Amino acid sequence: MQSNLSHSIQRLEPLGRWLYDHSVEALWERDTRTLPRYLRQRRRAYRRFAQERIAPLALEADRSPEVYDPRPLLAEAGRRGFQSELLPWPLGRMPYRALLDGKVFAVILKAEEFCAACGGIGLSLLAHDLGMGPLLLAGHLPTILRWQWPINRANLRGDVRLVVYAITEPGAGSDMEESAGAARARYTTTARKVNGGYVLNGQKVFISGGAHCDYATVFAVLEREDGSPARVDTDYTCFIVERGREGFRAGRRERKLGQRACDASQLFLDDVFVPARNLVGTERSGWALNRNVLNYSRGPVGAIALGIARGAAESATRFARETRLNNKPLVAYQEVQLALAEMWIDVLAMRGLVWQSARHFLPQQGMAAASKAFCGELGFRVANRAMELMGDHGYLADQGAEKAMRDVRLNQIYEGTNQINYLAFVESFWESDLGPGDPARG
Amino acid sequence: MLDAEERRAVEAMLRRFAGRIEAELLAGEGADGDLGRVPRLLTEARALDLVADPSPQAPGHELGVWGSHCHEEGLGVSLLTLALLAEACAGFAAAVHAQGLACLALPASAGRAGDAPAQSLPLEPGMLLGAAFTPYYGIPLSTRFGQEGTGLHLVEERGKLFLSGSSHFLLAAGPPRALVCFARGPGAFAEDAPGWVSLAVGSGAAGLDLQEVGQRTGLRAAHQAHLRCERVAISGDQILQTGKAARRTLAQVLGCDWLGQAAIALGVARRALRDSRAYAADRYQGGRLIEGHAAVQLLQGTAEYDVAVLESLLGRHAAQPLASMQPRDLLGWACAARLAVGEHACRAVSNCLQTLGGYGYMEDYGLEKRLRDVSTLRGLHGAPDQLRLYLNQLRRGIGVADAW
Numbered sequence: 069m070q071s072n073l074s075h076s077i078q079r080l081e082p083l084g085r086w087l088y089d090h091s092v093e094a095l096w097e098r099d100t101r102t103l104p105r106y107l108r109q110r111r112r113a114y115r116r117f118a119q120e121r122i123a124p125l126a127l128e129a130d131r132s133p134e135v136y137d138p139r140p141l142l143a144e145a146g147r148r149g150f151q152s153e154l155l156p157w158p159l160g161r162m163p164y165r166a167l168l169d170g171k172v173f174a175v176i177l178k179a180e181e182f183c184a185a186c187g188g189i190g191l192s193l194l195a196h197d198l199g200m201g202p203l204l205l206a207g208h209l210p211t212i213l214r215w216q217w218p219i220n221r222a223n224l225r226g227d228v229r230l231v232v233y234a235i236t237e238p239g240a241g242s243d244m245e246e247s248a249g250a251a252r253a254r255y256t257t258t259a260r261k262v263n264g265g266y267v268l269n270g271q272k273v274f275i276s277g278g279a280h281c282d283y284a285t286v287f288a289v290l291e292r293e294d295g296s297p298a299r300v301d302t303d304y305t306c307f308i309v310e311r312g313r314e315g316f317r318a319g320r321r322e323r324k325l326g327q328r329a330c331d332a333s334q335l336f337l338d339d340v341f342v343p344a345r346n347l348v349g350t351e352r353s354g355w356a357l358n359r360n361v362l363n364y365s366r367g368p369v370g371a372i373a374l375g376i377a378r379g380a381a382e383s384a385t386r387f388a389r390e391t392r393l394n395n396k397p398l399v400a401y402q403e404v405q406l407a408l409a410e411m412w413i414d415v416l417a418m419r420g421l422v423w424q425s426a427r428h429f430l431p432q433q434g435m436a437a438a439s440k441a442f443c444g445e446l447g448f449r450v451a452n453r454a455m456e457l458m459g460d461h462g463y464l465a466d467q468g469a470e471k472a473m474r475d476v477r478l479n480q481i482y483e484g485t486n487q488i489n490y491l492a493f494v495e496s497f498w499e500s501d502l503g504p505g506d507p508a509r510g
Numbered sequence: 511m512l513d514a515e516e517r518r519a520v521e522a523m524l525r526r527f528a529g530r531i532e533a534e535l536l537a538g539e540g541a542d543g544d545l546g547r548v549p550r551l552l553t554e555a556r557a558l559d560l561v562a563d564p565s566p567q568a569p570g571h572e573l574g575v576w577g578s579h580c581h582e583e584g585l586g587v588s589l590l591t592l593a594l595l596a597e598a599c600a601g602f603a604a605a606v607h608a609q610g611l612a613c614l615a616l617p618a619s620a621g622r623a624g625d626a627p628a629q630s631l632p633l634e635p636g637m638l639l640g641a642a643f644t645p646y647y648g649i650p651l652s653t654r655f656g657q658e659g660t661g662l663h664l665v666e667e668r669g670k671l672f673l674s675g676s677s678h679f680l681l682a683a684g685p686p687r688a689l690v691c692f693a694r695g696p697g698a699f700a701e702d703a704p705g706w707v708s709l710a711v712g713s714g715a716a717g718l719d720l721q722e723v724g725q726r727t728g729l730r731a732a733h734q735a736h737l738r739c740e741r742v743a744i745s746g747d748q749i750l751q752t753g754k755a756a757r758r759t760l761a762q763v764l765g766c767d768w769l770g771q772a773a774i775a776l777g778v779a780r781r782a783l784r785d786s787r788a789y790a791a792d793r794y795q796g797g798r799l800i801e802g803h804a805a806v807q808l809l810q811g812t813a814e815y816d817v818a819v820l821e822s823l824l825g826r827h828a829a830q831p832l833a834s835m836q837p838r839d840l841l842g843w844a845c846a847a848r849l850a851v852g853e854h855a856c857r858a859v860s861n862c863l864q865t866l867g868g869y870g871y872m873e874d875y876g877l878e879k880r881l882r883d884v885s886t887l888r889g890l891h892g893a894p895d896q897l898r899l900y901l902n903q904l905r906r907g908i909g910v911a912d913a914w
Contacts, residue, residue, distance in 0.1 A: 236868065241795075241868055243795055248796050252796055254794060323541065324871050325872075325873075393655050455885065456893055456894045457893060460644070460891065463727040463890070477860070477863075477881065481867055481871055486864075
């Protein structure tokens with residue numbers, strides 16, 4: 069059939085032939101070709117790193133996360149500039165074109181490539197960008213020069229400086245990510261103003277990279293001077309806390325379903341004094357800062373799901389190509405082709421939304437939430453479809469699909485559950501598209 | 511069939527034992543609990559007559575899961591038992607299920623005239639068995655990939671019989687001491703060559719190799735292995751059944767395998783829903799209990815619907831004696847129930863996990879184990895697309911179906 073089609077195309081007029089794209093080109097290359105040159109180069113560099121450095125570690129890091137040490141890979145990624153892409157040269161390694169295009173486009177490309185190789189190791193590398201988010205988005209140049217620039221320089225030397233983001237608390241997860249909840253959140257982490265700085269108390273949970281961090285950007289509710297009850301949405305304040313500060317320690321590392329190479333740890337703050345220079349942004353601006361960090365991070369979280377789903381689709385495709393039954397490869401059977409097509413089309417749809425949301429000049433709440441929630445759902449569907457296609461082989465660890473299923477399930481939960489992201493989408497487009505007023509007031 | 515009072519008594523006993531499984535197996539830390547305690551719990555389950563036994567003298571032979579009572583009294587008690595055990599631990603339920611399937615494969619358990627247990631294989635009480643009937647990919651009996659049979663072949667050379675080939679993903683309660691194998695046999699043994707032959711063989715036989723499948727997603731309390739045979743000598747008295755009789759038994763084993771998996775998935779889903787409700791009644795968000803949020807109600811409502819679908823599917827022919835059930839009806843029912851695992855049980859568990867947010871993803875709350883277990887059932891002994899194709903074959907009356 070293909071041969072007949074080729075002959076038929078040759079019979080077209082020259083313009084007709086030119087208008088007919090019948091080139092044989094891999095999906096990945098085809099999509100890469102649509103990017104500007106500086107992003108094409110980045111995408112190829114990320115993939116090379118993922119294939120050479122991440123993929124060989126993936127299964128063992130998942131199997132024995134307690135012995136996996138992320139620092140050698142963090143050092144290598146740092147030397148290659150992958151850990152300092154939120155600022156342009158000389159402060160970091162963000163491409164200048166990104167100042168005019170989408171700010172997080174390079175980050176979403178990185179997230180897809182790293183997580184196609186391993187969701188857990190990918191997250192352990194990407195958690196740093198999230199931790200650095202408040203330092204940039206506070207919009208305070210001295211903060212950037214005092215903290216972000218030296219951290220970038222150290223990472224570029226291969227001297228690992230890992231920053232993690234700490235908002236979630238034992239009794240308040242979703243409340244820290246949604247307008248209606250924030251007003252009534254049962255928070256535990258507080259800051260009290262003292263001479264020369266602040267004293268922090270409380271506990272954070274599920275902090276990605278918390279066990280290995282050098283710094284944490286910690287959000288705490290700043291007590292009011294008049295003694296009236298403080299709230300997350302009016303008194304939230306961000307501080308950078310260095311490892312080694314008295315009273316600051318990492319606690320238990322959670323045992324979790326997937327993305328196991330990246331720890332999710334407790335952080336304890338017991339009368340931790342931080343000087344005034346550790347304040348990130350201004351006092352009581354933390355709620356806006358937190359929400360904007362989520363606007364910047366949810367697109368990349370969508371890309372993490374995209375990458376994991378692509379990894380699952382690749383595993384299923386490999387299985388279908390290599391398995392022979394009745395003297396022909398599994399992929400030659402129609403039902404297998406249909407299943408593969410479903411998976412890959414889902415992957416393309418995820419990439420379409422992730423790239424589209426990242427093309428906005430600034431990451432926007434509704435688009436970021438859409439990208440995150442959509443990819444979380446579809447990623448899980450793709451991983452399950454991959455397991456199904458492989459039958460019994462699908463639940464074997466060495467085939468990769470079951471790990472993808474476990475890994476990508478987290479994408480419906482962190483950075484706000486999908487339900488919270490749907491509500492964030494509604495809130496974002498409430499006044500423009502979906503209804504009058506502010507749902508938080510309702 | 512149990513009357514209402516008997517059913518309540520059985521349920522109460524099963525719930526007590528399920529509580530014991532949780533206390534014994536899952537109390538400590540670790541993704542799947544202390545798996546070293548599984549053999550002891552199996553012994554206790556055997557004492558309660560929950561585990562099928564190959565020896566006709568043992569009570570479990572009749573009363574255990576997939577025991578001989580199924581032939582006259584239907585599958586309801588076995589399905590009920592598996593679902594309730596799975597509420598505690600799906601892997602343990604799978605172990606009990608696997609032992610039952612292997613016993614079901616022994617023709618003596620069917621009590622049919624003319625069939626005899628293998629003379630060369632003493633069936634001791636409490637002996638762990640495995641049933642080898644699953645191919646590398648696809649479904650035995652299906653015309654899609656089942657044409658190659660299980661991958662096990664019985665060949666006759668100069669008057670001697672040899673078993674060669676492989677069978678995959680064999681489930682058992684522990685390392686089995688003997689296997690009941692379904693193989694393609696030579697014309698002399700099959701009425702419709704190359705037909706089916708079932709035979710019994712000790713797991714220590716020369717040329718027989720059982721290898722554990724390696725790390726897998728869930729159901730880790732059960733044992734799972736690949737079987738490879740290279741010219742394993744078989745004597746005539748190891749042959750259990752041939753031709754249509756062997757095929758009929760294989761259909762029963764296959765049907766009960768899928769139904770048992772669906773029952774286990776139902777138990778997992780029910781338990782996930784119970785855990786989700788308890789959490790939602792205790793956790794606050796936005797100043798009120800999360801059970802008051804529509805988002806949580808939708809997740810739980812969908813899970814409730816999914817559980818109802820599974821219950822309805824499993825109850826469809828549960829009262830019908832196995833002996834009177836046409837293989838085509840049994841397989842069609844079982845196939846649909848097993849398909850519902852992927853679509854309904856998995857969704858129910860995933861939705862329940864979602865209601866716990868980050869805690870659902872962590873081992874401590876048990877939902878992550880339930881998702882792993884139910885996801886394993888999604889592809890166990892048959893990829894869903896292959897099940898759909900097979901269901902269609904059965905309905906169209908082609909392939910395997912034409913034999914009945």
